[in-house]
Amino acid sequence: MKEKIITFLTEIRPEFDFSESSNFIEEGMLDSFDIVSLVASLDEEFEISIDGTEILPENFSSVEGIIQLLNKNGVTE
C-alpha cells in the first residue's frame, strides 16, 4: 500500500521526494488540485469512497497519515 501511495504522489508531483517528508502541506508539496487528483486515484485504486469530511490536513500530511485514512476506510493491504 505504501508503495502505491508514493507512486500516486510522485505521479502528481514528480519533483518531490515524498518518502523523505512528513509534512506535505506545510512544505507546499500538495495544493488543492493535487489533493483532488490524489483522492480520485486512491478511490479508484482501492475501490473506496473517501468522504469529504475526511479530507483534512492530518490525513494528508504524510504517507503514514494516508495509510491510516485508508485503514479507516477498510483497506488493509
Added chain:
Amino acid sequence: MIKINLIEYFESTVDQFPNKLAVVDGTSQLTFKELTQRAKLIATHIAKKSDAINSPVAIYLPKTNDAIASFLGTMYSGNCYTPLDTKNPAPRIEAILKALKPSCIITNNKFLANLQKCDLDVDIINLDELDGNEKVNESYNYKKCVDTDPAYILHTSGSTGVPKGVVISHLSIIDYINWVADTFDITENEKIGNQTPFIFDMSTLDIYLMIFRGATLYIIPEHKFIFPATLLDYINEHEINFIFWVPAVLVNIANLKLLDTNKIPTVKKVLFGGEVMPPKHLSYWIKSLERKIVYGNMYGPTEITGTCVYHIVDDSFNEDESLPIGIPCRNTDILVLNDKEELCKVGEQGELCVRGSSLALGYWNNFEKTNTVFVQNPLNKSVPERIYRTGDIVFLNEKGEYIYIGRKDFQIKLSGYRIDLGEIEHYILSVFDTINAGVFFDKAKEEIVLVYESETEIPVKDFRIKLMEVLSKHMIPTRYIKMDVLPKSTTGKIDRALLNKQINNI
C-alpha cells in the same frame, strides 16, 4: 461633492466606521482606523523614495492585511499598485518588473530574499523595518490625481512570454463597485470571505466593497481551500455571509457533497466568476442551502475592471442547460460583432466587445498590444470612441441573455487563472531549446498537455523540475506525449488544429 479618487471613498468609510473591523487575515486584524494609519505610514515611505505621481509600485507580499495596507498606501502617495505573485518563479517576476519599471517594491523580511535573487535595480521598502510610531506626513499626493489616473496594474498571461500589465483607473473601479454594491445591496454588515488571489481582478470586488461600504474583508488562509471541510468551518466560525469565488472551489465542495453534513447558514450571497460554472454543481448548492440565497454568475475580463455581464440565478434555472452569462451591467454596453464588424443578430455568434467607463487605460508600456484590442468602435464613424475586444465568442438568445461559447485564440481558464498557451510554449522552448513542442488543452480533463518531438522519451520529472524554475505551477503541463515526428502543415509549422483534435477526441 462627487468622489473622484478611491482614497476619498476610503476616508469617508474610515470616518463612518473608525472602530469597525476592516480586514482579517490568518494572523491579525485591523479596524478601519488602524488600516488607515498603516496605509499612511507606507505612503510616507513611498513619498520619501520619490515625489512622482502615477508611477507603479510593486507589492511583493502574500495575501495579507499588509498587502491591503500597501495598496492603500500606494494610492495615498498618488501612485498605482501592482500586486506580484509571491509563488511565481524568479524569471517571471523579473520579466514583469523589467516591463513595469516600478518606482519601488514593497515587501517584508520573509520575501526579501526572493527579490534579491532577481536581477533588479529598484528601491525596496521592507514593511518589517517600518516604525509604527513614526510620524506620518499628512500631505498626500493623491490630491493631485484625476479620476482617469491609474489605480492598479494587474498582469495577465501574454502569448509572447511577457505578461501584459492591465492598467485600471480610479474611475473604472468607482463605476464598477458602485454598481456591485447597489445591485447586491452591500452594507457594512457584509462579511466577505475572500478566496481569489489579489493578482486576480475578482479580488477587486472583495477589497473595494470593504473600502466603499465598510464591509469586513476576511482574507481566508489559502490552506483552507486545500481542505474544503476546514473552509466551511472557517465560514461558520467567522459568520461569513458573502462570497465571490471561482467555480472550481464550489465544484470541489459539491463533488465531495460536503454541504450534506456541513451546513453554512450564515451565507446569503454566492457570486462566482473567472470560468464557466457547471450547472449540475450549482444545482447541488441551490438544493443544499436555504432558498433565499442570491447566486450571481459574473462575467468579465481584467481589461474591463471586473464584471460587464451578469446573471442572477432565478426560477428559470435548469441544471441541464448552460448558465447564461446574462445581461450588461449598468453603464456598460455590449456589442457582439461578426467578421464583417457588424452587430450580430439574435442567435448569431460573434466576438463580445465592451463599451463604457469600465475599460482599462491599456497595457502598461505596450502601445502595440493596447492598440490591437482597445480599438475604435466600428459602428461610430463620427468621433473617437474606444471599445475592448474580449476575444470571447458569444451569442444573444431570445430572452436577451448572452450565452458564452468559447475563445477565438489559445487562451484558457483554469481555476480562474487566465493562461495563454503561447506563454507556456515560449518558456518550454526557451528551457528545452533542442526540442520541438506544442502545448494544448484537453477540455474534458481540464489538463494542459505538452506534445514533443523526440527520438527518446524525456522523463516527466525532468520536464517538471526545469519548468518549475520558470513557470507558475498552474501553467505546468500535467500530461506529456512523445511523438517521433510531429504532424506539420505544408509551411513546416506544427499542425495545431490536427493535434488539438486528437487530444480532444473531436
